[in-house]
Amino acid sequence: MWKGRFSENTADIVLNYSQSLDVDWCLAPFDIQGSLAHAQMLVSVGLLTPDEGLRMEQGLKQILREIEEDKFKPSIELEDVHMNIEHRLTEILGSLGEKLHTGRSRNDQIATTVRLFLRDKLADFQEKMRALLEVLLGRAKAHLYVVVPGYTHLQQAQPISLGHYWMAHFQAFRRDYTRLQAALDGMQECPLGSGALAGSTLPLDRFFTSEALGFQSPSENSLDSVAQRDYLLDYHYFATGFAIHCSRLSEDLVIYNSQEFGWINLPDAFCTGSSMMPQKKNPDVLELTRGRTGQIIGHLLDLIISLKGLPMTYNRDLQEDKRGLLASLTAVEAILSIFPPFLSQVEADQDRAILGFQNGLTLATDVAEYLVGKGIPFREAHWKAGQVVRYCLDHNCSLFQLSLSEWQDLVPEVEEDLLPLLDLKTSVSRRQTYGGTSFSEVNRQIDHGWNWIKSIKIIANKAKS
Known part of the structure; x- marks a missing residue:
């Protein structure tokens, strides 16, 4: 393709080193798609006659069939997918095939x-x-x-x-x-x-x-x-x-x-x-x-x-x-x-997940927030809940096992209304901040997700049409 400039042929070792067919041959159908549009454009501006454009289109489609039927074996002497297709088109159409690259570079x-x-x-x-x-x-x-x-x-x-x-x-x-x-x-x-x-x-x-x-x-x-x-x-x-x-x-x-x-x-x-x-x-x-x-x-x-x-x-x-x-x-x-x-x-x-909660310590934050609801500043509530955790660790007992009297000995501000809150599902269901883990909020997230899926499907279908 460039022999007019050179006094000797490209060395075989250079051809093997510089060829790209091992990666770009899979692009052949898309290269032909681009060439078909390019040929149509050449006809539209008068650089090809309508008859030449038709013959070129037929030739490119023939090459595409040969590729799909695995009858076209590319040559590394032609370096890449582009020159292999152009060379084959020239074999089919003669000098007309050489016009395909008009106004185009690789x-x-x-x-x-x-x-x-x-x-x-x-x-x-x-x-x-x-x-x-x-x-x-x-x-x-x-x-x-x-x-x-x-x-x-x-x-x-x-x-x-x-x-x-x-x-x-x-x-x-x-x-x-x-x-x-x-x-x-x-x-x-x-x-x-x-x-x-x-x-x-x-x-x-x-x-x-x-x-x-x-x-x-x-x-x-x-x-x-x-x-x-x-x-x-x-x-x-x-x-x-x-x-x-x-x-x-x-x-x-x-x-x-x-x-x-x-x-x-x-x-x-x-x-x-x-x-x-x-x-x-x-x-x-x-x-x-x-x-x-x-x-x-x-x-x-x-x-x-x-x-x-x-x-x-x-x-x-x-x-x-x-x-x-x-x-x-x-x-x-x-x-x-x-x-x-x-x-x-x-x-x-x-059941296995529940076993991981046996010590109940994952509810310590619930305790701190309960105390905040009683008017205790968060840092103090955090410290008091931490003392309860320390007690459970020292006495090898679960947060779930503490009686009301034990709670009140550790944290005098605790009342009976804390005990129903010390439940895993209750803890989850109460976290109702937007984006939180409450069942109702997760359900909202799921519904929102499905609505988003529907919207992107509509966009995708419009793009196809």
């Missing part, structure tokens, strides 16, 4: 192709994210009245509704969905027609190709169009946040499923055993998710480091951006495929 071509590919992938991810969010809402509803320990510093803190726990993860993944939408919104400009970096002297109609390919508008600046990879960063930001949230959820479930905790039951079909120890039930799905999260984060860092010192505009370094992208997409897609069916079968053991 720089703006790949920027367009990757956007088309990624746009398709992320639209699929949105559907899978909605399925994950719906599963979390289902778990929250199913476990609304299950009371489990809430933790800070991995120490028992206060009793909560397990439904409240699931809704916490719902909110995290809801933010991920918003970031995913932002990544899609960041790909609304079409770079095709920017050329190598400076545009073209030919009468290209960039608005034509932008509309034909479903973009909102052509990109504003040809230099920026071929140099920037912000749309890839936007994807990696989503992927990294999503993976971190999945890893955190995985860590929780690994802990809560352990013998020492035991109040979460993982489905057998999503666990494995040990090759040596017959009793083992290993949470491999969760552990692999934690492991793959590091890889996903690494792909973001890889791209950031590649971009941080590149001069304007296109540099061959940018060829490598697709390796991390494709690896990240594969990892995220795998998590999105397995998490919904897996989480939908996670169950709770209320």
